[in-house]
Amino acid sequence: MTYLQNIKQNSEMELLVQISIKMQQLNKKIEKQCGMSLTQWYVLNALIDLPGISPFKLSYSIGISPGSLTQTIKRLFKKKWIVIISDPLDSRKKLISITRDGKNSRDLIDSKILPLQSQLITLRNSIEELKNILNSFD
């Protein structure tokens, strides 16, 4: 039996895989239409309240692993939505802040998402349930 067949037999597993794939598709779609992925939005949104934070502390605050955060940070920097400066007291450390462009882009996404709000709200319970399931893995 191949690996994939094995997964398909297990319908619950399949469900999880489907959710993961759908989320990736949604992410891609939003990124294509709005120029910003959900993760990028999430990081920008957090940065608004955490100006001048180190990537390490940011990763801890928002629960994204340092590895994937690094990728997001690189992309945001390329788009000039964030600024990275070295810590004046320790040049090995970096500090990140959102730029005005970054803030404006985030605001724009917010206004695009707003009309979808009522549809998204129905997802809230499902997401809470999904979270509970994920927590039981810990």
Added chain:
Amino acid sequence: MKYLFEKHTLLLIESLTFTKTLFAFDYDGTLTPLISDYNKTKISEKIIEQLTLLKTFTPVAIISGRNTKDLKEIMKFKPNYLVGNNRLVGLSKGNNVDSKFEKICRSWYNDIRERLFSGEKNELGISIENKKYSIAIHYRKSRQKKIAKKWIQDVLAELSFSPKIVWGKSVVNIIPMGAPHKGVALLDVIEKSGCRNAFYIGDDITDEDVFNLHNYNIIKVRIGFKKNSAAKYYIKNQKEIKSLLSFLTESFMKNDKGR
């Protein structure tokens, strides 16, 4: 230290205006130029105007070692939070309360020193500094920082007159309750204001108590470059405070336009 008016640093400062940030200032030498007659210092009309505008966008605090009553009289600007020497007793020159704090600090100093040098603990690389109204215990040079920190915590728990404790980067400051300390004053004001972030600018040694705070959410700026200052950023002189205030108020105004 980094110059505040560098392009990238300014972007960081600008980002402070996107969220709820407390802007706190020292008074003498920061909002006013230092002149030989302490009583004749005057805050310029331009700066009053700028601070008043800034206050329409965000909470503003002034934390000074001056007598609070004096401060209220000489200042035509009314900040959201004014901390004078009624809460920073001792930053102005001598009174009885000062000597009380001094005595407490001296007894702590002797007590901790005794423990430090009576046993095996000096191997931990801990050193102690009496700063008159506060004690700093450093463990930056320690090779066993965790053990050093634990040892310090144990010692602090046993001190008479339980102190206010402010942890910094490999240092802990202990301060008698009610004693002068701008760092503690700023933390108080931040809490009261409900702001998550703060900006502080000052020019002298008492401002180092703020600069030494280990909170990443406080941007600390010194007036004048100084090699050993704990502040991360500096402006060249007091005159540049006007440019700083202009930059801040303009950023806030741009935010409003974007809405």
